[in-house]
Amino acid sequence: MIEFVLDGRSKVNTYVQLVQQVKQALRVGMLTPGDQLPKVRDVARSLAINPNTVLKAYRELELEGLVEGRPGVGTFVKATLASAPMSDQAELRGDLVAWVHRARDAGLTPDDVTALVQTTIRASYPRQEEHA
């Protein structure tokens, strides 16, 4: 079982924070198929948040096929988040390091780099745009 934590200063919507936290747990292997998510009532109580927000987060996870609700029992993890294999990640990271070095040599500040990366991500992942 995981425990949700909210970032009070974050501008990110509460339910998005919950979704992200579950996904993070799936990514790092803290949650595996068959695990139960905390009950809606308990999350609502411990975080003092609207239960509808928790329901919305769980529904979103369900739509993405990551969890499934069993009526009267709870919500259980169905799938794991298959991220790219570690070997792929290492290769990509190598490319990125080389690229960042080039950017630095070209005179870009870290802020310039971040802005460039963000605009590129926005252009390449159209679905993310809706949430931004």
Next chain:
Amino acid sequence: MEYVLETDQLGKRYGGRWAVRDCTLRLPAGRVAALVGPNGAGKSTLLHMAVGLLRPDAGAVRVLGRAPYGDTELLSDIGFVAQDTPLYRDFTAAELVTMGGKLNRRWDAALARTRLAQLGLPPDRPVGKLSGGQRAQVALALALAKRPSLLLLDEPVASLDPLARREFLQALMGSVAETGATVLLSSHILADLERTCDYVVVLSASQVRLAGPTDELATSHRQLIGPRHDGGPIGGVAAVVRASHTDRQSTLLVRTDGPITDPMWTVREPSLEDTILAYLTEGDTRASHSEWGVAA
């Protein structure tokens, strides 16, 4: 959609002054709604009409389709916690639970006792000797023991310290999750609302300025920053809620009806608090202008 609380051009007058006026609302079942507004905006009056303490002077209020004033049967479906959580101070919490049992046809004494036990409240001390937070918890437990479909809370956390406020909201959210009751809670404190409420009603100067689900409010309002703008339509803007200007720059909070594409404007998503404040300010200045007899 099923509405638990409906009002139609509801009004209440004290002497010559309207405390609530032209109030039309539809609160869908299962919502946790915030009734927001400054002190004296008419929040308590609206809640008192909803729980049948006051008779409307104009229009109608219906709870579960029935007019609450004088309808004792309907009262068993409405849980109410009045402002400052009034309780008989010389009664113990256990006695208050007993009292509820004597006065209500449907009464879940076990629920109330369990809740109070979980909170570690002493059953045999006069509630006048408990802390404000504990009294608020007792009042909430009493309201919940009716197993109401609609829970009305008048400024339940206004006088509580941050810890007690959080504990109260935790208890409230937990029980909402359990019972599925519809909640309308009034507050002039905007913090906490974004997380606890999924519906907002903004009341200012006795009138409803805004009512709707919070996620809709989030998507339908934008803050625009750009060069000074003196009226005139902006593509995608349905209405300007609040505008402030310097000699060069205008900052607008607008309700949108489409994407804002004009590159002149920097578009930001306002927080719920920003949006609510914009509506409250709008009501304020409008009222004060008319009171001072000058054009707004």
Next chain:
Amino acid sequence: MIWLTWRQHRKQALYTLAGLLALAALIVPTGLSMRGTYADKGLRACLDGLRDGNLSPEASNTCMRALDAFNDQYGTLTFAGVLLLVLPLLVGLFWGAPLVARETEQGTHRLVWTQGISRRRWALVKVAAVGGFTLAVAVVYGLGTSWWMAPLMHAGQLSRFESGLFDMQGIAPIGYTLFAVALGVFAGTVWHKVLPAMGVALAGFAVLRIALTVLLRPRLMPPKVRTYLVEGNTGERGNLTGDWVLAKQVRNPDGSIVASNTEVSCPPGVTGPGGKACGADLGLQAGAYNWQQYQPGDRFWLFQSIEAGVFVALAILLFYLAIRRVRRIA
């Protein structure tokens, strides 16, 4: 609802009963000892004799001495009666005024009126319980006081009809008490704080009681008039028969008023200074008579009933208005 009423008012009821017991502790022993003395000294026969005027001069003197002794011993107790004069008011202030006003002052009306019972039922039960309790208390102290004061009234040759004495015995105090409670309850439905409600009840009670006592009571029934000659009169008459004398004058045979608010007696054979006829120095002519307007003592219970009735009726009206008003308070 009955449980709630009991739970809310039990402390108050206990204090009231304690107060009543304290009062009884004062009244019962003194009352018994008074009655003992009264019987031992044969004061009843004395008073009967004095009234009928058939006592020998020695017997009359003995009687007067016995009465004086009795009055010296117990007369000051009459002042304790003042306490009984304000009892109805106190009950009204402390039982009536807070009934609704304390709820609205502390906001608990919003708690209790949003439970599953109607406000009308709440108000009816409260009014019935508090009204019934105070009625019982009033009956006990009203009749208890009458019993206690009877010997004092007789021996002191006081008319129980007199203002002040009338008001603290019999059934009238029951009416006053109920009225005071009702006024307090009603005031509490108009002024939503305990102290102002008490203040209004206090003022309203005092004004109405004084107004009715001064203006209405003497005129409840047409007063009677009697005249008797100055000459041959042995003493004041009214007090022995318990009459309530409203006005007294001394008049000459032609009807002209010589003096007001007084009575002149010239026992047989008595002469005025300088051997003149008795009363001649006052300007009395032969055949001058005393004139008195009075309510006869045997109307006492009738007047008590009327006054009690008036106040009970007012109390019922105020209770009714209070219950109606309760439905409009938020």
